Every structure is written in structure tokens, then in C-alpha cells.
Amino acid sequence: MIDLRLLREDPETVRASxxxxxxxxxxxxxxxxxxxxxxxxxxTADNLRAEHKAMGKLVGKASKEERPALLAQAQxxxxxxxxxxxxxxxxxxxxxxxxxxxxxVVQEGAPAGGEDDFIxxxxxxxxxxxxxxxxxxxxxxxxxxxxxxxxGAKVSGARFYFLTGYxxxxxxxxxxxxxxxxxxxxxxxxxxxxxxRPEVMAGTGFLGQHSAEVYxxxxxxxxxxxxxxxxLAGYHADEILDLSGGAKRYAGWSSCFRREAGxxxxxxxxIIRVHQxxxxxxxxxxxxxxxxxxxxxxxxxxxxxLAAIDVPYRVIDVAAGDLGTSAARKFDCEGWVPTQxxxxxxxxxxxxxxxxxxxxxxxxxxxxxxxxxxxxLNGTLATTRWIVAILxxxxxxxxxxxxxxxxxxxxxxxxxAPRG
Numbered sequence: 019m020i021d022l023r024l025l026r027e028d029p030e031t032v033r034a035s036x037x038x039x040x041x042x043x044x045x046x047x048x049x050x051x052x053x054x055x056x057x058x059x060x061x062t063a064d065n066l067r068a069e070h071k072a073m074g075k076l077v078g079k080a081s082k083e084e085r086p087a088l089l090a091q092a093q094x095x096x097x098x099x100x101x102x103x104x105x106x107x108x109x110x111x112x113x114x115x116x117x118x119x120x121x122x123v124v125q126e127g128a129p130a131g132g133e134d135d136f137i138x139x140x141x142x143x144x145x146x147x148x149x150x151x152x153x154x155x156x157x158x159x160x161x162x163x164x165x166x167x168x169x170g171a172k173v174s175g176a177r178f179y180f181l182t183g184y185x186x187x188x189x190x191x192x193x194x195x196x197x198x199x200x201x202x203x204x205x206x207x208x209x210x211x212x213x214x215r216p217e218v219m220a221g222t223g224f225l226g227q228h229s230a231e232v233y234x235x236x237x238x239x240x241x242x243x244x245x246x247x248x249x250l251a252g253y254h255a256d257e258i259l260d261l262s263g264g265a266k267r268y269a270g271w272s273s274c275f276r277r278e279a280g281x282x283x284x285x286x287x288x289i290i291r292v293h294q295x296x297x298x299x300x301x302x303x304x305x306x307x308x309x310x311x312x313x314x315x316x317x318x319x320x321x322x323x324l325a326a327i328d329v330p331y332r333v334i335d336v337a338a339g340d341l342g343t344s345a346a347r348k349f350d351c352e353g354w355v356p357t358q359x360x361x362x363x364x365x366x367x368x369x370x371x372x373x374x375x376x377x378x379x380x381x382x383x384x385x386x387x388x389x390x391x392x393x394x395l396n397g398t399l400a401t402t403r404w405i406v407a408i409l410x411x412x413x414x415x416x417x418x419x420x421x422x423x424x425x426x427x428x429x430x431x432x433x434x435a436p437r438g
Contacts (some may be wrong), residue, residue, distance in 0.1 A: 104253075123346060162436060206268050301395070367396065
């Protein structure tokens with residue numbers, strides 16, 4: 019949730035953020051009204067409670083003749099207190115609903131607009147010129163015995179798949195390389211739960227605009243995570259962290275689940291857009307003052323991983339209208355996909371400032387020992403989709419695929435050759 023102090027002191031900044039996202043700025047005024055109404059309700063209830071308490075003291079000191087009238091007044095006052103407390107609870111609920119309707123305030127410098135309004139910050143590598151007609155990742159994956167979409171659909175339905183043989187080893191190698199990279203840079207490796215409680219899913223901002231993407235197990239009231247960002251964000255919920263020694267960095271290795279509810283007809287071929295995939299996700303708790311610098315560090319670690327798989331990519335500054343609810347700024351690294359003639363997202367890193375931590379009550383103590391809201395950030399270090407870029411960019415004329423040198427120790431071969 020956004021900082022209500024910012025809302026009260028500078029509502030125009032929040033309205034500008036809403037406009038940059040393509041969201042309704044009137045929601046800001048609704049939140050201001052709810053905030054004012056709640057504060058008024060609290061003041062009314064506090065005043066009535068004080069009056070009721072004072073009247074109770076008068077009753078205790080009253081004479082026998084005065085007491086009946088004072089008791090009657092006290093009973094009337096008690097009814098008013100209960101009504102005021104009910105009004106306060108209703109105002110609390112209204113404020114919470116209005117507060118949760120506002121996404122994070124977009125960071126200054128992020129481009130305004132929608133999905134196509136990103137800014138390219140950097141292009142690394144040059145797309146390869148093929149002297150043969152390149153195959154797409156699915157044709158390569160099937161001919162090399164790496165991917166089985168047909169049996170995935172037979173077992174689980176559309177957008178499911180099996181990674182087989184070296185395909186499985188390729189993914190495991192990617193994730194293991196990411197785990198080594200994370201550990202070397204001070205991250206604590208985690209294998210988190212992939213089912214979380216509603217308050218954790220809501221706390222990370224995935225039950226608002228993105229709720230249609232989330233799998234819900236109604237009987238258990240649990241949600242399957244679409245990223246290990248969710249359980250890692252909940253890991254320190256309702257805690258006060260010691261950040262005096264620097265940021266707390268975690269890397270979660272998990273399977274991830276997305277309904278892809280709004281993607282009918284998009285990327286139906288292969289493993290670009292699927293319901294289940296694996297990922298190593300970086301997650302950081304830090305102070306708000308250090309969040310921007312940490313965001314750049316996460317991006318640098320993502321770029322190091324992409325260099326290890328040797329594919330051309332570009333870094334984009336994602337436009338405000340394409341940010342998730344919790345993100346104030348997001349940088350994506352998009353890998354070149356030869357058969358599509360375009361770049362596709364391989365990594366994403368978001369600075370969520372204090373938005374998630376405020377919802378989840380994650381705090382730290384400042385230099386004066388006073389609890390303050392922490393900042394959270396996340397970033398992809400490797401995921402299943404990378405296999406698409408590896409296969410297509412490293413294919414050879416005979417239908418084989420060269421394995422990037424960094425992955426050879428994990429995969430166990432330098433070349434993936436067609437099955438005989």
C-alpha cells in the first residue's frame with residue numbers, strides 16, 4: 019500500500035502516478051475522503067469513550083439520589099460508544115478498500131504509457147545472421163528429444179509439457195547456475211512453499227488486477243504462486259528486521275503457476291507462455307534509501323547470467339502502464355528469438371519500494387531504533403523460458419544445438435544432437 023503521509027502531503031504526485039499508469043486519478047480523491055472519514059470516526063469514538071469513562075467516575079462519586087439519573091445517562095452514552103465504534107470499524111474497512119485500490123506510486127523517470135511505450139536502455143550482442151533457415155524452439159526441442167508438448171497436453175491439458183532427457187538437464191543446469199550465482203553474491207538459497215495463504219498473496223499485490231492469473235484452491239483457501247516472490251515476501255511478515263549489516267537477500271527456487279487467463283491465442287506454440295514453469299527468483303529486503311542502488315545491482319546480476327548463456331538481449335525501462343500493482347519501477351531484459359524476429363522477456367526486476375512491506379508489516383529499526391517500513395525488490399535469475407532463447411540462438415545447420423559453455427558441466431555434453 020502507498021504511504022498515507024505522501025497522499026495527505028502531496029496528493030498530486032499520486033494522481034500523476036495514476037495518470038501515468040492509465041489508471042483513474044479519482045481513486046486518489048476517494049482515498050483522501052476515506053482517510054478523512056476514518057480519522058473523524060476515530061476522533062468521535064475516542065471522545066465518546068473518554069466521556070463515558072468520565073461519567074463512570076461521576077457515578078462512583080454520586081449520592082444515592084443522583085446515581086439513578088447518572089446511570090441512565092451512562093447507559094445512553096454506552097450505546098453511543100458502541101455505535102461510534104461500529105462506525106469506526108466501517109470507516110476502517112472503507113479506508114482499507116480504498117487504500118488497496120491504489121497501485122504503487124510510479125518512480126520519477128519511468129516512462130508513461132502502456133506496453134509498447136518502454137524505453138530501450140541498452141542492447142547487448144548482435145542478432146545472428148543464419149546461412150540456413152532456422153528452426154523454432156519447439157521443432158528443435160522435439161527433434162532433439164528435449165520437449166514433449168503432445169504428452170504434456172494428454173496428461174494435463176493445453177500449455178503443459180514435459181522436459182525430457184537433456185531438456186530436463188538443460189533447465190536444471192540453468193537453475194543450478196543461477197543458484198551458484200546467487201550464493202556467490204550473498205543470497206540465501208530458499209526452496210519455498212508454492213501454496214500460500216490469501217493474506218500473503220494479497221500482501222504482494224497479486225489479488226488485484228492480476229487475480230485472474232492466479233490458481234486458487236477454494237477448499238483449502240490457498241493460492242498457487244506465480245513466482246517465489248510471493249512466499250519470500252511473506253517470509254518476514256509481521257517482523258522487525260535487522261538491516262544494520264545491509265540488505266537481506268534471498269533466492270527462491272520453485273515451480274511457478276499461472277492461469278494465463280488473458281492470453282487466449284497468444285504464444286500457443288511451445289513453452290513461451292505456459293501454465294507451469296520453474297524459476298530462480300531474487301528477493302531483497304532493504305531500506306528505502308538503498309532500494310534504487312539495490313535495483314541496479316539486481317539488474318547487473320541478471321545481465322551476468324544472460325552473458326553466461328550467450329544470447330543477444332536488450333534492457334528496457336518498462337512503461338508505467340505495464341507495471342505490476344506493487345512495482346514503482348521495472349527493468350526487463352529481453353532475449354532475441356530468431357524465428358520471431360523480435361525480443362522476448364527473459365528477466366524482470368522490480369523495485370516495489372515500501373508497498374509490499376507496508377501490507378505485510380515488515381519493518382526495520384533506523385539508526386535511532388525507531389521501526390520503519392522496509393523496501394522490497396525482486397528479480398529473475400533464470401527460468402524455463404530461457405530454453406527458447408538458448409535453442410534458437412545456438413542451433414546449427416545440421417539441426418544440433420551448441421550448449422553454452424557455462425552449462426556444459428551441468429548438461430554433460432557440448433552439443434545436443436538429433437536423435438537417430
